[in-house]
Amino acid sequence: xxxxxxxxxxxxxxxxxxxxxxxxxxxxxxxxxxxxxxxxxxxxxxxxxxxxxxxxxxxxxxxxxxxxxxxxxxxxxxxxxxxxxxxxxxxxxxxxxxxxxxxxxxxxxxxxxxxxxxxxxxxxxxxxxxxxxxxxxxxxxxxxxxxxxxxxxxxxxxxxxxxxxxxxxxxxxxxxxxxxxxxxxxxxxxxxxxxxxxxxxxxxxxxxxxxxxxxxxxxxxxxxxxxxxxxxxxxxxxxxxxxxxxxxxxxxxxxxxxxxxxxxxxxxxxxxxxxxxxxxxxxxxxxxxxxxxxxxxxxxxxxxxxxxxxxxxxxxxxxxxxxxxxxxxxxxxxxxxxxxxxxxxxxxxxxxxxxxxxxxxxxxxxxxxxxxxxxxxxxxxxxxxxxxxxxxxxxxxxxxxxxxxxxxxxxxxxxxxxxxxxxxxxxxx
Amino acid sequence: xxxxxxxxxxxxxxxxxxxxxxxxxxxxxxxxxxxxxxxxxxxxxxxxxxxxxxxxxxxxxxxxxxxxxxxxxxxxxxxxxxxxxxxxxxxxxxxxxxxxxxxxxxxxxxxxxxxxxxxxxxxxxxxxxxxxxxxxxxxxxxxxxxxxxxxxxxxxxxxxxxxxxxxxxxxxxxxxxxxxxxxxxxxxxxxxxxxxxxxxxxxxxxxxxxxxxxxxxxxxxxxxxxxxxxxxxxxxxxxxxxxxxxxxxxxxxxxxxxxxxxxxxxxxxxxxxxxxxxxxxxxxxxxxxxxxxxxxxxxxxxxxxxxxxxxxxxxxxxxxxxxxxxxxxxxxxxxxxxxxxxxxxxxxxxxxxxxxxxxxxxxxxxxxxxxxxxxxxxxxxxxxxxxxxxxxxxxxxxxxxxxxxxxxxxxxxxxxxxxxxxxxxxxxx
Numbered sequence: 001x002x003x004x005x006x007x008x009x010x011x012x013x014x015x016x017x018x019x020x021x022x023x024x025x026x027x028x029x030x031x032x033x034x035x036x037x038x039x040x041x042x043x044x045x046x047x048x049x050x051x052x053x054x055x056x057x058x059x060x061x062x063x064x065x066x067x068x069x070x071x072x073x074x075x076x077x078x079x080x081x082x083x084x085x086x087x088x089x090x091x092x093x094x095x096x097x098x099x100x101x102x103x104x105x106x107x108x109x110x111x112x113x114x115x116x117x118x119x120x121x122x123x124x125x126x127x128x129x130x131x132x133x134x135x136x137x138x139x140x141x142x143x144x145x146x147x148x149x150x151x152x153x154x155x156x157x158x159x160x161x162x163x164x165x166x167x168x169x170x171x172x173x174x175x176x177x178x179x180x181x182x183x184x185x186x187x188x189x190x191x192x193x194x195x196x197x198x199x200x201x202x203x204x205x206x207x208x209x210x211x212x213x214x215x216x217x218x219x220x221x222x223x224x225x226x227x228x229x230x231x232x233x234x235x236x237x238x239x240x241x242x243x244x245x246x247x248x249x250x251x252x253x254x255x256x257x258x259x260x261x262x263x264x265x266x267x268x269x270x271x272x273x274x275x276x277x278x279x280x281x282x283x284x285x286x287x288x289x290x291x292x293x294x295x296x297x298x299x300x301x302x303x304x305x306x307x308x309x310x311x312x313x314x315x316x317x318x319x320x321x322x323x324x325x326x327x328x329x330x331x332x333x334x335x336x337x338x339x340x341x342x343x344x345x346x347x348x349x350x351x352x353x354x355x356x357x358x359x360x361x362x363x364x365x366x367x368x369x370x371x372x373x374x375x376x377x378x379x380x381x382x383x384x385x386x387x388x389x390x391x392x393x394x395x396x397x398x399x400x401x402x403x404x405x406x407x408x409x410x411x412x413x414x415x416x417x418x419x420x421x422x423x424x425x426x427x428x429x
Numbered sequence: 430x431x432x433x434x435x436x437x438x439x440x441x442x443x444x445x446x447x448x449x450x451x452x453x454x455x456x457x458x459x460x461x462x463x464x465x466x467x468x469x470x471x472x473x474x475x476x477x478x479x480x481x482x483x484x485x486x487x488x489x490x491x492x493x494x495x496x497x498x499x500x501x502x503x504x505x506x507x508x509x510x511x512x513x514x515x516x517x518x519x520x521x522x523x524x525x526x527x528x529x530x531x532x533x534x535x536x537x538x539x540x541x542x543x544x545x546x547x548x549x550x551x552x553x554x555x556x557x558x559x560x561x562x563x564x565x566x567x568x569x570x571x572x573x574x575x576x577x578x579x580x581x582x583x584x585x586x587x588x589x590x591x592x593x594x595x596x597x598x599x600x601x602x603x604x605x606x607x608x609x610x611x612x613x614x615x616x617x618x619x620x621x622x623x624x625x626x627x628x629x630x631x632x633x634x635x636x637x638x639x640x641x642x643x644x645x646x647x648x649x650x651x652x653x654x655x656x657x658x659x660x661x662x663x664x665x666x667x668x669x670x671x672x673x674x675x676x677x678x679x680x681x682x683x684x685x686x687x688x689x690x691x692x693x694x695x696x697x698x699x700x701x702x703x704x705x706x707x708x709x710x711x712x713x714x715x716x717x718x719x720x721x722x723x724x725x726x727x728x729x730x731x732x733x734x735x736x737x738x739x740x741x742x743x744x745x746x747x748x749x750x751x752x753x754x755x756x757x758x759x760x761x762x763x764x765x766x767x768x769x770x771x772x773x774x775x776x777x778x779x780x781x782x783x784x785x786x787x788x789x790x791x792x793x794x795x796x797x798x799x800x801x802x803x804x805x806x807x808x809x810x811x812x813x814x815x816x817x818x819x820x821x822x823x824x825x826x827x828x829x830x831x832x833x834x835x836x837x838x839x840x841x842x843x844x845x846x847x848x849x850x851x852x853x854x855x856x857x858x
Contacts, residue, residue, distance in 0.1 A: 001516060008510040015518040017531045017715035021723050022508050029510040033503045051505065053727060059501050068497040072488050074462045075702040076480065079451050081437040081458040087430060089444040102446045107536040107704040108728060114569050122583040139724055140543050142570040142585060153721030154551040156571060156587060268727055273504040275536040275704040275728035286446035292582030294450050295568055298482060298697055299537060299704035 005029055024382050033058030036403050036410055049388040049402045049414050055244055055269030056315035057405045063272045063311040070307035077298055084306035091313055093280060095251050097260040102286040105278045105301030109240040109267020110138030112277040116263045117142055119281060120234040122288040126198025130188050132167035134211045134393045137203060137238050146203060161197060163188040167211035167393055171348040171359055172367055182223035189231045201234040206253035207242035212392025215350040219258035235259060240267035245316055248326030248353020271308035321404040325353035332356055332411040339415065343422045345370055354406055357398035369394030373427055380421045386414055434458055453811050462487030465832050465839055478817045478831045478843050484673055484698030485744035486834045492701045495740035499733045506727055513735035520742055522709060524680050526689040531715040534707045534730035538669040538696020539567030541706040545692045546571055548710060549663040551717040555627025559617045561596035563640045563822045566632060566667050575632060590626060592617040596640035596822055600777040600788055601796055611652035618660045630663040635682035636671035641821025644779040648687030664688065669696035674745055677755030677782020700737035750833040754782035761785055761840040768844065772851045774799055783835055786827035791857060798823030802856055809850045815843055
């Protein structure tokens, strides 16, 4: 049926329960998507500067075609033989260091992280997991414990195994070479070893997207990787947001940050919205995990999912979307920096490729976060047909993370509109 | 690329790691599916008497069309408003008792069970979970602990919260009214309360499919439901295999077993192989779960998944597949019973609708399971173009669980071939 916005909101509460978040004060009812564009039920067009799941564009024809063709041919599971999953893993792993040669496919990034943490337990025999205090890695009982900002009250006591370190913040507390971060992780490792939990793994998004994509220079993760390896733990890089070329300089953000992880976790953009996730690791780690029991995921790695995921890699490669991310991201960053000369509220501009944004502050001296103001801007942009969001420890960073075919023209529309909105919105005293 | 069977097996080991199970001594390479039929790479046709994921038939045109249409129109997430998820939950919940009025959609049954167990923890404040000793409910760290037959060696110590009771076995240890099972659960509840863990939930497949679908009469779960409720715990019914009309008498097996669960878990057949799962529960239970934190599942309940799931409900209803399951299942059961008069090795014939099979024994007096022989039969059937499997505590029950459009003619081909294979295979002394 076709509901009005009010009816949609009422039925959500009735059928989905309470506390189901929507974006914006005035939630949007989208009915159509194509490339970097979305349309609402009233026929209004929006530029999508936020959604990374439709990595190669909303309703990408190649991905849709791959799904339709395979879904009408065969869709089974990995207990039968099929070329699709092997072709995909073969291609995927060739984009990574040679030590990352084996994969397990899942349906979500949550399932993938849930496996990654168990891999660390299997390899080290220990259970202590370290993450930053402003991250998110998924929703299973185990993995949801990684969200310190939103600590679940239920979760079978798993919180005991998790320790948090301050998220890197290049704007407020610079750590130019990553040694401060490494020292903090080292402290938590010592604490875990001392209290008997033992250290199993550090889990990080290598570009720290949820933390507000701090301006860490290339190679920044090297010191912490050394600390982790010296302590016998695993380095798990969650590339759910940062991977598949988003940063514009490398296919994987861990390459940019100068490390080869023990385990790479993949999700959201992997199949452009078709539910696919995965874990890539070295053979020994996969063996340690699988030796205990036969992990089987009914839908994981099915022929349709693999066809969709393969089409995403084809699109990235044939349209050189990594280079596009660099060119458009650089342009947008430059324009944002120009805007910062005009608006005092823009405290910091940063990002790489098609993950970029600006931190909004009440005062450049104190760097006090303009959190409410940021929320106002997001909502005003929405009413001007621009979809973006906010993130970071203070929820005051504009989060701009569009589909990868985002163009210079799209970036100009985004920045021009932001200029207009900033000019019309009064900054609190 | 197109690999030979030997190359597929070698590449699986290389790319997917060890211990990745395939069906059959001589694994099959399927390349095409349609309705109840599958084709291998050599063009050989197989009758699928096993796969329940393609519930309304392999490559069902209505489901494929729904996926293609929605995938080419819009695919986003539940942070925007959309009619699809609301239409689906509305329709799904009307097939259940009025107390089951709210739903959370996920991508897999594992994710759904992972939520269900946390709902029990949230509602009761306790963590003790009871299941049977021959079940399987999924693969997350938490949920994988429910598989006693395959206890994971890794899993963050979660095994401490799980207790097991003997799976019902109508053939060897009859329990006609379910009171013996209820008493066993009662004992485990007492043990959980005594050791301080406390009792949170009983999780069962209401038709006990993995346990070997014992011949429990309708209403059989009532006594155990009373025991669970009296102890303040939740009754979680995992309808991943038993639901969507499979038993031929009811849409949900819990109805057949005379109970209204607190939580219903859904998965595999829900969208005919598109990765969709879900949890249906009463509003208070969903609220208790969601009050702690905002559960969000990126792909869960997306427009494409909901369109696929809706098409499955349409197909079941418009083609009256529940009635078909009853008619064809009754016919197959009758023919299997006739076969049992010819072959001493068939110890028991049982099932309901399109989950049925026979338990194979070395001796009808001792009921000693003919486990190796069952394996031989399964593999011989495969070479005659019939796909089925085995299950149960002794892995000696033929597991026949075809797509729901399975016909009388299909059932006759299955039974005729089984007759032939049983006649050609010598039973061990």
